[in-house]
Amino acid sequence: MTFEEEQERKGKTYKLLLWFGMISICMIFAGLTSGFIVSKKRPDWVADFNTPKSLIISTIIILLSSVTFYLAKNAVKKGINSRGMFFLITTLVLGILFIIFQFNGFSELFSMQLVPTGPSSTVSVSFLYAFVIVHVAHLFGGIISLSVVIYNHYKQKYNSAQTLGIELSEVYWHFMDFIWVYLFLFFYFFK
16 A cells, blocks of 8 residues: 555545544534424523624624635645645634634623523523533634644645645534534524
């Protein structure tokens, strides 16, 4: 077996493992979504609150981060490593800003007296917190992955022929983006 064949087989294995992980994450959010739908019949359901502006801003930020990650991968594939590094770091900054705005959304909810637990809590608000916290926890995995990619790119481990690490991290990042947009739209229109 040649080195190229071994690298190709290794890449297929990593991609398959990534898909299994993403399917597992889908199952988590499918369970939360199902619980949300079933719980909508409860008497303590609150549907008339406004979605925090910070969550809307964070949605725009995460969409931009997917664009910058895509641009980073393309720059590395074209051999423009400095541009690739710029877009990777921009993606990391946008990912961190996304998380900051998610927590700002929590502050907005608290200021509206919408809390996840306690005597004044409601099941609908508790679900919103659960959606956001579980998504942010998985996004931390994406930030760790992106940090490793940035480090490896700095160490010049990627080039136009070797981008597997960037591709895997990018697929996961886009997946997390898709999950958030789905959750945001679901919660926004189905409350």
